[in-house]
Amino acid sequence: MTMTQEDVRPDGTASRRRVLAAGGAVVAGAGAGGLLATNAVAEAAPAGTADSTSTTGEVCYRLTSESIEGPYYIDADKLRTNVTEGKPGIRLALNIKVIDSETCRPLRNAAVDIWHCDALGVYSGYESTGSGGGSGGGPTGGPTDSPTDTPTGGPGGGGGGGGHQEPTDDTRYLRGTWRTDHQGRVRFQTVLPGWYQGRAVHIHTKVHVGGAWTEGGYEGGHTCHTGQFYFEEEAVLAAAELTPYSTSTVTRVTLTEDMLYDQSGATGGLLTLHYDKRRIGRGVRAFITVGVDPDATHDGDDGGFPGGGSPAPSPSATA
Template sequence: MTSRQAGAPVHDHDHGLAHDLEMIRRQTQERRRVLAWLSGFGGAAMLGACGGGGSDGSGSFSALSASGTTSTAATTTTTTTSTSTSTSTSSSACIADPAETAGPYPSDGTNSANGSVSNVLTASGIVRSDIRSSFGSSSTMAPGLPMTLTISLVNSNASCAALAGYAIYLWHCNATGKYSIYDLPAENYLRGVQVTDSNGQATFQTIFPGCYAGRYPHIHFEVFQSLATATAGSNAVLTSQMCLPRDLATSVYGTNSSLYSGSSANLAQVTIASDNVFGDNTAAQIAAQTPSLSGTATAGYTGTITVGVAG
């Protein structure tokens, strides 16, 4: 053993075995305190990292924070992509309905019936959901297979947003192809106005229209920005027509041949392609102009259609 020289500086490892053991004991206790502290801090740091907290730590805590930030970014990207896709799909679900002729029987103030200007839009009682009967001086019910149609009015230039508070004027021929007011001066049935609700919807109770010579089965309608402006066809923001599904028309006319006299024969002579109104429309336009109907040719039909207005 080498003895320490007098006057030499004293170092920690020069105090002998007893001193060294005491130092080891103290260091062990210190390590335990540090580990306990790190254990408590580490949980908080990990929570902070998962929440996308700051990365001002170092070592393993910095790595946890980076991992948390990456996870958050991935989640955000996924959500954004999903929302974008959904919006895109919704936007492509509607197109602007093409403008079509009001035809010779609108009774909207734009032409005459029986020698005088005809405008049922200014008549008391025209605002109604059930348009099957006449109103005013007559209450005759138009015979025909019941059909309930809900129209959803949307802005095709604004992601198909619902158009609430708009007015829709609907009219069509009866089961034998005759129009009230014009062919039937004493009647005004199968005509009515409804105001769209907060969802842009309006529902009409009517009948399945007949098919007259030269035209494919159809329904006329005009759209106005408000009920206050629905007083003349010249105020309409859209005048168009709906076409009925051919298979259903065939079934209705065949099953109810006595009620829809002549309709089967007339339908056999015309197609959408040969029709003088629908014939020049695209497949997408025809699809948009055709209501989706469910039911039977004996009990009636219920259906929906979305009408796009280029707002």
């Protein structure tokens, strides 16, 4: 998809990392010993909210947990913020802020990918691997233990982690890539994902830096973060009462049972959700701040399972 000059301002310069020396830590006197708060200021907003790293009163996040890429990543060929393509489901406004986890500074002009399954557990580009329609849903082919093919190009190149599979069709719903603004923010319009065998409800993401926005899109650079976003159980249970989610016959894995979520809250990718508990069908707003090391490369091969273990056998264990 071609982007107009109005849509994207080309910026071919690589992000410059600013590392704070240990002596630059903030020290607040608290009694005789004082209190050392490295790279932090007091009175921060609650972690995981959209305002938790804004202007004054911000706290630098720890690095957001890395995760595997999974088999269903497709290179950024859909540069857009609205990824719904008419797919049914509860409307979700996904608000992401990307910051340098060490300096708290927002990352401008980073390319952020998201991709996830539809309300019945099917990924676009891989419809033949899942039946959908509430009759089982979700990917069933299952990734191999190692990548079967090298992903083709895209921002920062391809990763692996879970065994990449080549797309089986040309559908591309619920996938998109867009740039962060001067505050490090990007917002996607999508739908609340459903679930499939072996995984809790989640959204995949990648952050690419060091590249250039051109009329043809985003080129070059590297992937500094590969992760997944998760939803609180209360919201998932509420959504499961509504169609099309209620038509799924797949046994759902809860957040505490998920093999990839590390149970660390916002650091592990848990979204902060705003919605009417009695009327979730009206839509959900989700917020998260993603702390990254812009100098690092995380294509999705180094994100492991909590505790260093391996997943239990499942057809879609690493999706």
